[in-house]
Amino acid sequence: MFLSALAVVSTFLFSQVAAHGGVTSYVIDGVTYAGWQPYNSVDGQTSIERPFSIILSATASTMSCNDNGQAGALQLSATVAAGSQITAKWNQWTHQEGPVTVYLASCGGSCTSANSNSLKWFKIAETGLKSGTVGAGQWGNGDIVSTLSYTATIPAALAAGEYLIRHELLALHQANTPQFYPECAQLIVTGGQGKVPGSEYLVSFPGAYDASDPSININIYLDPAASQTTYKVPGPAVWNGQ
Template sequence: MFNFASIALLASFFVSQAAAHGGVISYVIGGTTYQGWQPYNSPNGQSSIERPYSSFDPILSATASTISCNNNGQAGPSQLSATVAAGSKVTAKWSQWTHAEGPVMVYMAKCPGSCTSANSASLQWFKIDEAGLLSGTLAKGQWGNGIIMQKLEWTSTIPASLAPGEYLIRHELLALHQANTPQFYPECAQLIVTGSGNKTPSGSYLASFPGAYKQSDPGVNVNIYTQEAQTITTYKVPGPPVWTGA
């Protein structure tokens, strides 16, 4: 039988586990702050531009069915969308993040009509921003995730030439602090893009989730603690190349 000390110890364990990870909790778009999904609160009454997700815990498989938006692919019960002009900036914010090693990746996907009725696992995604190993070596370098750790935010620009329409934006942190055990942290939000752009990416710029990565990809299956990692100064960010709209 549990006593109070055991219950307190168990509770502190789960708190420490949540504190070790993180997720996007708000967005700043055009000077307006949009409340993100609150994963540890009841979904009842939550209304957000962010797709619902359940916890700050990582996804451990590159081919998990939940890897598109850290959920079953569906919109929330009271889903909102934020309007953003092509060429403007979107800032995602985290409340906590403690893993310095690994890349930051930002994707978008055009919805075939209303995003609220679109399953994120059925969409074609294109990458608009990334930051992998910025300097130094795999073992002792400055990574995109290190910037998140310091600032708890990431700002990306919507390509100015992107055609108007409804899109999902997907922020993903890939934590590499455990040898050959990648941890994926994706969250998504709904956008309505405006402007006079007329371009959308195609071909090798597009990818599916799941499907964009394999567990064996060199940018996914990484051991930063080997002797070799002490001297390696290059890293290939997983997924397709960044589409700038050019």
């Protein structure tokens, strides 16, 4: 009885951690798409989002989409016009400190048959330190705490095709122990102007981040970080379609 009860509690705590930083739905052109539910059985789940959990290493093999790189068994994709907005929503988030980033990756065909670890990613949005100091400032993560949502725009010039979109929350509240919460969803982008980002904007996951990166391996409570008023968001520059 005790072991059974302990197993139930452990499962509950893991599910709470897994769901804690996970996107729970997406809104595209007024249509809401359900996200992945890590605390529910995988059997029968259909979503445009891929399965996810929590990552504690900048070089984890699951860094691309927080899974083994593959689509879910009943994977869906959402159609979105280039130039449209997509809003990711969370049901809970408590960490104020850290940046929010949004990436896209062309699947070069069907995303459902693509392994996310082999794709090249480019950043389309980021919100890092907005004001104040690294140790006591206003961050992109603080916006998520307040609104439980983040809206990004698919570049209007982007070439049509199938893409993965990757939302990442990087929590910096624990000294030198970053927590990564990336989730991916599958999109079919229509319209656009046939443009793609240059190689200087493209990165791989894992590979884009390094554990020694001072923006990742950081103690925000000690000088010099605590008194800094600037912060470089990890990863490449944002590509806006130019």
